[in-house]
Amino acid sequence: MATPHHARRSDTRRRIQEVALRLFAEQGYEKTSLREIAERLDVTKAALYYHFRTKEDILVSVSEDLTAPVDELIAWAQGQPRTLATRQEMLRRYGDALWGAIDLFRFFQENQATVRDLAIGESFRRRLKSLSELLKEPDAPMTAQVRSLTALLAMHAGMHAMQNIEGDPEEKRAAILAVALDLVAQADADLVTG
């Protein structure tokens, strides 16, 4: 048959994840009801419960799938020397990860209050903490540490909060990366001179 059993299965599952993520990102987690997700997919609410245990579970599954690259990035960075070059490569790779899962990260950014007491929030914060610890030197001058974190922020916000800047998206992304790279470079310089 053209659509074997297991192909169909994962198809619905994946479609739920896609639609859910889109709606979560567009409207927020709380304002997106399972009814709405089901309606968009033309299935019943009960069907969602066949594939996922709870509403939160849908989000968790999406998040696990899409944040894997970030975990890989962290694992990679932990095996590298703590040099400026490593940090800059981290930012480059992080940029790729962010752009590969833009809806999810936008969701995290805009639903922090909601996400905070979901299980998922904890792992999000853990990841951010790992990243920032790899990016900054714990005993660097405070200004240097702030610069490193700001580099991270700039990349996060760059995805959606920089719409006030006109111009080609790719070019904008490059400019954001450039600024971020510059910030960690300055932080690195502070280590010597500061």
Add this chain to the structure above:
Amino acid sequence: MATPHHARRSDTRRRIQEVALRLFAEQGYEKTSLREIAERLDVTKAALYYHFRTKEDILVSVSEDLTAPVDELIAWAQGQPRTLATRQEMLRRYGDALWGAIDLFRFFQENQATVRDLAIGESFRRRLKSLSELLKEPDAPMTAQVRSLTALLAMHAGMHAMQNIEGDPEEKRAAILAVALDLVAQADADLVTG
């Protein structure tokens, strides 16, 4: 008597605003129910409706009270020459405004998805846009523009997202401001050399 008429009057209203803002900031807007606010104040839900027309109205009233300084700042900046000195003074003043209404801005930051389709969200975005337009030169090189916006972001996030950095809060605040000032200074330099 100890509690004269008009003191009592404004008292409840103000207490509602205080408790509501705290809960909105702590738990998020949607997850804070009017029942909860009422219980904390030991009044009935209906009492809230005597003082405010809707749940959203509570938020609006709080926001109007607390964002006035930002509007004043914008008005002030519009009358100043568009120089680096002006921009840096803007950031200093913005820092004061942010710290004076820290709960509210944290709320905005963490409830973007919710706030987006509240009437209040529009004015929040308008304010941010005004600020960013005053802070950057529209025909500056893109990197310069990104730097200016990043200065804004750093200050916003500084309020709560930089808990990974240890140290005295006041010192941290100063470091954040320093980095922000530096970013606009670099953006300004780009104008000449870029």
Add this chain to the structure above:
Amino acid sequence: MATPHHARRSDTRRRIQEVALRLFAEQGYEKTSLREIAERLDVTKAALYYHFRTKEDILVSVSEDLTAPVDELIAWAQGQPRTLATRQEMLRRYGDALWGAIDLFRFFQENQATVRDLAIGESFRRRLKSLSELLKEPDAPMTAQVRSLTALLAMHAGMHAMQNIEGDPEEKRAAILAVALDLVAQADADLVTG
């Protein structure tokens, strides 16, 4: 002084009655809230309670004032001989009473379900019963009795339910009365021939 105490007093009272009746007639009793009445008058809800004991009380007071003519009509008719001429005169006078309190009767007509278990509903039904008993002969043929009641109905409905008929309102009113008079005349004729 220009507006002595007791003049003012009855003024507000009367204004409440007027506005209340208009709103009750326009929107229905349940859908008209005391808040709305108070707002239209630019007073507080509590002010209404100074003048009337309950919401129902407002309606009762209005009704008592405006239905007095009907009670007088009934009293008058009870002292008259039970002839066709009396009945026709009743209808003429009833028409005057209806047109003199058109909002109230429209209200009764359109809010029967509501009015039914208000104290006022009982007296309304009693009045109607008295009228219909004076208008028909209890042991007349059933068709005759139906005709008499139909005369009453026509006059009631004529106030508002005959908007499908075009033409001058006064002329229409006359036509309705003519038909009603004719109906009781026919009922009277039935007594002999039926």
Add this chain to the structure above:
Amino acid sequence: MATPHHARRSDTRRRIQEVALRLFAEQGYEKTSLREIAERLDVTKAALYYHFRTKEDILVSVSEDLTAPVDELIAWAQGQPRTLATRQEMLRRYGDALWGAIDLFRFFQENQATVRDLAIGESFRRRLKSLSELLKEPDAPMTAQVRSLTALLAMHAGMHAMQNIEGDPEEKRAAILAVALDLVAQADADLVTG
């Protein structure tokens, strides 16, 4: 099995309609709460919302089901010659329709104020207008037009407002129809002599 799938399904839905209509007719629309309907059926309020989108929707669905005969009658009459015989046959059929959905029409009659701004009110008025236009000649003398409308009114009111007349219900119904038939006959005569 005793209660097959689809039987159970439509059962609850229909029971909701039945109970709702009865309560709406007995107590009025506004004074009937969904809680009360649910309690009578021994289901939860939420169950009502599984079957109907809103409270108004319950009423709409009931009305659509029960007023179909009237629409058929109108369609039929529009294909007939505009003669006295047609009109009288209309009244006979209308009587059947009314008695077949006596609760609904009583509801309309007694909740006019409520029904007015429900979507359903519009269609109710439209139907009445169609009927009255088919029943009367637009350029007939006004008295004739009033007579035709009065025939309609008599039938409506006959269902419940003629309790002052004693006697067998069926006989009463026949008498009402006779009077109505007579009224259109007289209206018809007016056309020639008037």
Add this chain to the structure above:
DNA sequence: AATGAATGAGGATTCATTCAT
């Protein structure tokens, strides 16, 4: 003659979730 502040009861509606089929 009227107000400001508050209450208690109840309204319609929505939600995530369950379970037998």
Add this chain to the structure above:
DNA sequence: TATGAATGAATCCTCATTCAT
């Protein structure tokens, strides 16, 4: 692999009414 039917708990909000001032 799904569905139809239902629930329990919660939501925001409105209402008539009260009472001290």
